[in-house]
Amino acid sequence: MHSRPLLGQTLTELTAWVTAQGQPAYRAKQLHQWLYQRGVRHFQDITVFPKSWREQAQLELGRSHIAQRWIARDGTVKYLLQLHDGNLIETVGIPSADRLTVCVSSQVGCPMACDFCATGKQGFTRNLAVHEILDQVLTVQTDMARRVSHLVFMGMGEPLLNLDALVTAIHRLHQDCGISQRAMTISTVGVPQQIARLAQAQLQTTLAVSLHAPTQELRQRLIPSGRHYPLEQLLADCRDYVARTKRRVSFEYTLLRGVNDTPELAHQLAKLLRGFQSHVNLIPYNPIADADYQRPTMEQVQAFQRILAGEHIAVTVRQTRGLSAQAACGQLRSLVGTIAK
Numbered sequence: 001m002h003s004r005p006l007l008g009q010t011l012t013e014l015t016a017w018v019t020a021q022g023q024p025a026y027r028a029k030q031l032h033q034w035l036y037q038r039g040v041r042h043f044q045d046i047t048v049f050p051k052s053w054r055e056q057a058q059l060e061l062g063r064s065h066i067a068q069r070w071i072a073r074d075g076t077v078k079y080l081l082q083l084h085d086g087n088l089i090e091t092v093g094i095p096s097a098d099r100l101t102v103c104v105s106s107q108v109g110c111p112m113a114c115d116f117c118a119t120g121k122q123g124f125t126r127n128l129a130v131h132e133i134l135d136q137v138l139t140v141q142t143d144m145a146r147r148v149s150h151l152v153f154m155g156m157g158e159p160l161l162n163l164d165a166l167v168t169a170i171h172r173l174h175q176d177c178g179i180s181q182r183a184m185t186i187s188t189v190g191v192p193q194q195i196a197r198l199a200q201a202q203l204q205t206t207l208a209v210s211l212h213a214p215t216q217e218l219r220q221r222l223i224p225s226g227r228h229y230p231l232e233q234l235l236a237d238c239r240d241y242v243a244r245t246k247r248r249v250s251f252e253y254t255l256l257r258g259v260n261d262t263p264e265l266a267h268q269l270a271k272l273l274r275g276f277q278s279h280v281n282l283i284p285y286n287p288i289a290d291a292d293y294q295r296p297t298m299e300q301v302q303a304f305q306r307i308l309a310g311e312h313i314a315v316t317v318r319q320t321r322g323l324s325a326q327a328a329c330g331q332l333r334s335l336v337g338t339i340a341k
């Protein structure tokens with residue numbers, strides 16, 4: 001795209017653009033409404049605009065193309081989206097009785113290479129731009145014909161490696177799309193210095209940190225990037241984040257059978273988090289190709305949970321959604337044809 005896409009611009013910026021086009025300023029309000037509320041995909045489709053302008057302006061708004069869509073048995077919808085340069089990303093819409101959550105990607109691929117994550121196996125291509133982040137939310141909202149209420153930045157990529165675009169997108173999603181920041185969760189595996197930078201952005205979002213192990217030795221085996229970010233430092237940065245933002249941090253812990261789900265490790269995890277205003281979210285492993293891990297039984301998951309709860313750690317088990325469409329946590333990978341329909 002040569003010029004800056006219209007999607008991602010504020011009303012003030014749109015007004016400047018509209019008037020530079022020789023159009024009256026009130027058209028900016030209409031454009032804003034069509035972009036952020038109606039989720040229009042093509043400039044030509046903004047039917048309140050004069051036909052001559054629509055035809056001559058041949059503009060790209062900054063929207064993706066839905067290359068493919070899978071609907072899981074539980075109603076979760078996974079989208080394969082094609083970007084303007086041909087790159088593919090995945091986005092997931094997760095409906096429930098009282099909310100529609102979008103699982104948003106922040107990068108094409110991911111450089112973190114976690115051993116149990118399909119995106120990590122694919123390698124890294126590039127960061128997403130602000131409009132490419134917004135587009136995912138608008139795509140789900142219009143396609144599922146329902147207002148998006150919640151966002152989790154848990155799709156492809158490591159959000160804190162694309163922090164500037166992420167923060168700008170969050171402001172647009174809040175101010176222009178009307179989604180509450182408190183209904184947004186940013187999930188990170190941890191990137192040195194970036195948690196402190198996120199704190200500076202003064203958002204009302206929730207921070208979730210992918211922990212997955214209570215010891216440095218085990219953690220860096222599962223998460224190679226953890227080698228450069230010792231567990232103690234990561235936890236110190238989380239404590240700092242809580243102190244500075246007055247927001248809670250939650251810890252994600254993907255349970256891999258026989259690897260990190262033993263009672264002994266549950267006790268070690270409880271000890272590690274003692275006194276920390278936090279919450280642990282256990283994620284039973286979702287199977288992926290090219291990895292030998294196994295999902296623990298429900299009894300094993302509950303046993304792990306009971307130990308934490310017994311040690312006064314707030315703990316929940318993440319409900320698995322989208323499994324039948326390979327749309328569950330860690331299963332996103334943008335290779336067409338590899339996913340059974």
Ligand code: SAH
Binds near residue numbers: 153211254283287
């Ligand atoms: N890059 C971000 C978001 C990842 S997805 C992060 O690492 O935090 C959200 C969660 O799903 C992370 O905690 C991630 O480690 C976990 N996850 C990855 N692969 C998984 C799998 N196959 N089964 C279950 N959880 C997985």
